[in-house]
Amino acid sequence: MSYVKNGLALYGWQEGSTTDLAAGWTDTVDTLDFTAGVQTLTDEASAGGTMYRNIHFPFPAKTVTFSIDVTEDSATSPVIGIQCYDDGDSPTGVQATTAISGTGVKQVSKTLVAACEYVRVSVEIGNDDTLKFKNPTLQLSTDYEFVEFNT
Numbered sequence: 001m002s003y004v005k006n007g008l009a010l011y012g013w014q015e016g017s018t019t020d021l022a023a024g025w026t027d028t029v030d031t032l033d034f035t036a037g038v039q040t041l042t043d044e045a046s047a048g049g050t051m052y053r054n055i056h057f058p059f060p061a062k063t064v065t066f067s068i069d070v071t072e073d074s075a076t077s078p079v080i081g082i083q084c085y086d087d088g089d090s091p092t093g094v095q096a097t098t099a100i101s102g103t104g105v106k107q108v109s110k111t112l113v114a115a116c117e118y119v120r121v122s123v124e125i126g127n128d129d130t131l132k133f134k135n136p137t138l139q140l141s142t143d144y145e146f147v148e149f150n151t
Contacts, residue, residue: 008055008121008138013037022136027051029125038071041123042130048077052122054085055138060114064140066121067107068133070100075129080108084116092116097124100131 016023020032022039029049033040043049057064066082083095096110112119121138125131 008053008136013135021051025051025053038132038134040072040130040132041125043125043127046127048124048126048129050122050124052120053136054118054120056118057112058117060112060116062140063109063111064119064138065107065109067105067135067137067139068123069105069135070103070131070133072130072132073100073102075100075125075131077126078129078131079124080106081120081122081124082108082110083120083122084110084113085118085120086115087117 014023014037015021015034016025020034021027022034027041027049029041029051030044030046031042033042039051041049041051064082066080068080078100079097080100081095081097083091084093086092092115093113096108098106098108100106110119119138121136123131123133
């Protein structure tokens with residue numbers, strides 16, 4: 001049980017067992033780097049890529065907000081998103097996305113549908129893009145507050 005406002009804090013924000021990828025996250029990008037708490041995504045030769053994490057959250061009608069703190073944006077079309085998935089691992093409802101432009105805190109919010117068993121939070125980049133970010137959060141409010149440890 002965690003009493004912290006950041007639903008991702010329970011998992012920590014550090015490099016995982018996969019080199020240069022934050023712990024518990026999955027990716028489809030060409031090149032990764034995780035240094036000093038900053039995740040770098042680079043896609044050099046394909047049609048773009050995604051870094052995502054699934055969080056069990058079966059609370060319909062609640063609005064959740066996913067935020068990241070972008071430290072460098074040399075991407076042409078990056079977005080952050082939230083998608084609901086049902087108990088059969090199929091997407092349900094429409095994915096909420098927000099285009100990323102520049103640096104600073106970027107966020108996207110979504111009201112969860114009835115069939116939602118878990119949410120997938122994602123960061124997507126296009127071909128020949130690089131994006132650096134830190135301090136991801138998943139919260140029930142839209143007030144950004146990065147907290148990494150349980151309180």
